[in-house]
Amino acid sequence: MHEKAAPMEPIALHRNRETGWIEVICGSMFSGKTEELIRRLRRARFARQRVEIYKPSFDNRFSQVEVTSHDENSLISTPVHTASQILLLTQEAEVVGIDEAQFFDLELVSVCEQLAARGTRVIVAGLDQDYTGQPFEPLPQLMAVAEYVTKLHAVCVVCGSPANHSQRIAAGSNRLLLGAEEAYEPRCRHCFRPAESGEANTDRPHARNADTANE
Numbered sequence: 001m002h003e004k005a006a007p008m009e010p011i012a013l014h015r016n017r018e019t020g021w022i023e024v025i026c027g028s029m030f031s032g033k034t035e036e037l038i039r040r041l042r043r044a045r046f047a048r049q050r051v052e053i054y055k056p057s058f059d060n061r062f063s064q065v066e067v068t069s070h071d072e073n074s075l076i077s078t079p080v081h082t083a084s085q086i087l088l089l090t091q092e093a094e095v096v097g098i099d100e101a102q103f104f105d106l107e108l109v110s111v112c113e114q115l116a117a118r119g120t121r122v123i124v125a126g127l128d129q130d131y132t133g134q135p136f137e138p139l140p141q142l143m144a145v146a147e148y149v150t151k152l153h154a155v156c157v158v159c160g161s162p163a164n165h166s167q168r169i170a171a172g173s174n175r176l177l178l179g180a181e182e183a184y185e186p187r188c189r190h191c192f193r194p195a196e197s198g199e200a201n202t203d204r205p206h207a208r209n210a211d212t213a214n215e
């Protein structure tokens with residue numbers, strides 16, 4: 001029996017050094033975007049490719065200098081305030097990883113395209129929807145110009161279906177609210193309640209009763 005082909009990322013066995021490209025890793029919170037980004041970057045690093053990693057500088061939930069996923073995998077990264085700083089800082093990198101892309105503005109799209117035009121493999125991870133379920137720029141624009149798009153899913157905490165949405169369970173209407181577990185939970189299309197930010201915890205559709213689950 002054949003081993004199952006791997007494949008969410010492009011396989012460049014005979015890489016033309018002149019040719020760069022853009023990979024987008026998107027999905028809801030808790031879908032494993034950062035883990036997937038780290039996995040790809042680690043593999044490139046094992047192959048002795050020069051790898052550089054950037055993330056927005058105000059994302060300091062865990063660390064100023066590490067790209068850290070919720071399961072505490074991490075790689076050292078450079079915090080930047082604007083997307084254009086990535087262009088200035090990237091010198092010899094063959095692979096550039098960018099995490100939390102939703103915190104950059106639309107300038108990130110042209111930055112990624114310029115890097116790819118230089119021959120760089122660009123891997124961008126970020127939320128593709130905000131907590132109201134609306135497309136979260138610049139991810140939609142990045143997905144359009146990328147060669148490869150990987151959409152990951154979390155597991156709906158209500159019904160166990162693949163979750164495509166980030167349900168906000170903390171109050172507030174700031175689109176850029178930081179903080180993971182305490183502010184959001186993954187929900188599927190059926191269970192997602194975009195208007196219920198701040199009160200969703202007490203009004204879950206079809207909620208499983210945790211107290212009786214083992215009876």
Ligand code: ZN
Nearest residue numbers: 156159188191
């Ligand atoms: Zn559900």
